[in-house]
Amino acid sequence: MSNARTTILSRLTSTRPDLPQEQPVQSEQEIPAWDLDQRIEKFSSRLRSVRADVIVAEHEIWPEKLATLARQRGFENLLYAPHGPLGGQIEKAWGDNPSLPRLISHQKEIEAWKEELFFQIDAAITSTRAGIAETGSLVLWPTVDEPRSYSLVPPVHIAVLDAKDLYASFAELIKIEGWRRGLPSNALLISGPSKTADIEQTLAYGVHGPIELIVFLLR
């Protein structure tokens, strides 16, 4: 195997191609100069165009809105991270109200409760690291508290994004956050509920990932 490595690398090194004709334009891509309102508008309309729900809410009242939505939607349960950035607010809004969906949390590795994760959870809620206005994308760096399967396996994913974390473009985000210095085990851009166009090029939502994506955009 290391044989293959040596052979391939020496073959590549032996004949260096002529310098490419097309040097990359050194100037970086232009970053749109949008103010906060424009970013919110762009982000929301992009996400809505792919059938995500975007709920713009005040910082203080979003947990109430979440509770109302969860009740109206008739979720049996909601997977959340008690020690994550949203845990405290969710618990406070829920109180002891028995009419709200049961809050579910796990501190174990998923293998210990995989069946529940796959077949019993109605919805999961996570925080987000940032958002991208241009493409309507959520940026997630899953953590120990909010593992990557939370935004993948349950049929409904609810994400909470602070509008001040909205970047204009992916390029701006990478630059300002210094992604070149290294990335977590998994980083994600999520731009809507899962979808496919594999049959007759016709869009159908809800394939293997969440069927619905609900975003609380806080300002």
Added chain:
Amino acid sequence: MSDFHRGVDNALKDPQIRKNFRHAMDGLMAKRKVAFADTRALEQLRRLSAGIRSNALYHLPELLQQLEDNCLRNGIQVHWAESIAEANGIVLEIMRRHRAKQLIKGKSMVSEEMGLNAFLEARGIECLEADLGEFIIQLVGEPPSHIIAPAIHKNRQQVARIFKQKFPDIPYTEDIDELTRNARGILRDKFYQAPVGLSGVNFAVAETGTLCLVENEGNGRMCTTIPPVHIAVTGIEKVVARMSEIPPLLEVLVPSATGQPITTYFNMISSPRKPGEKDGPREVHLLLLDNGRSRIYQDPELIATLRCIRCGACMNHCPIYVRIGGHPYTTTIPGPIGSVLEPQKLGLDKLGILPTLSTLCGACGEVCPVRIPLPKLLNRLRYEGVREQPGGTPGSGALRSRRDALVWKLWSSIHSRPAFYRFVSKAATRLRRLTPGRLGPWTRARTAPRPAARSLHELARQQGFDHE
């Protein structure tokens, strides 16, 4: 008639194939056009993306080593394979080490290139395609007919019948939403159980050791998140230098492929599950496959082939592809890029006909997001097929026929000797009634051309035009 011609003939005679492809390709072209409404911005983006890919190729050996270093530091195991046989062996070895009898797969054209499913299944390992299109065609044992939309040759009624036949317990439906939901149900169990997941790689970032995957369905995320082991297979050319080069590539790839501004998921994997983390695979393997790529790399013109980011725009816009679909090409990758890439891998002696599967209309080169000069490369490979002294491409010169070579030699000698030229054109016009009525395959569907009574030169001279 060769198998190849029979395949083309059958496709042309099948109204369902013609209709399915025409419909799908028209849709894809229209969507791309809308997505790239600002043509100046598009040209800028194409130049930038072509430059990024060219530079990555220029630095390929260093970038591959940097990628390997950073992946190893992140805990990703790196394997190198010179050939398909080696690559399949590496995957098999990993499967056996985990006593795994099942492999769940995200969409990967490199795994198609490897013939991985057939290889593993012959050794008692079940492979399951999880991408909806791949899943559908796997049910009927067909290869993909398009690199982005593998089941595009099937319409909804055909898919409905396949589902009914393979899953008789699920009620028959032709509704695309319901078909999709049924596939979701069937594959959930498989994601839940699978011991090993496999994916391709769209971009591998050298500076961070990150594997990037572009997808809409979530099956790619499932395959790389849920099973305890993840194997990523990719060609050695997929590496790019910097994270900051990813946004422009993503921005040009997705609209070129599907007309969307971005896919639902852009999945960046940099390490297996770390201590304390609750999910993700415990092992991640990166398999770097050469299979002829380092040979293509040696040719200063053909190296442009390796810039490809597999968007499929060239096939969507190809007047040949839209009429025959992907299967008659007989190769893993069809369409213009397939006609350029595959003969270079498998040899012009076997696939030398592919570069002739083009009208050289130029559409493929015009839409290519990384500006691969596809028409030029198609022409170059036509030359490689018939050249006298074999060049670096395998099977080079294999299509040379003595008769053709003689005809062209004669042609060239006529055109380089004015007196001879005048004599021949005079003879052709005066003896035009002797032109044969049957000229091989040309006259199968056409009448034979007959020279005019007077040549253009003669008429011009009669009109008083002077020589020069």
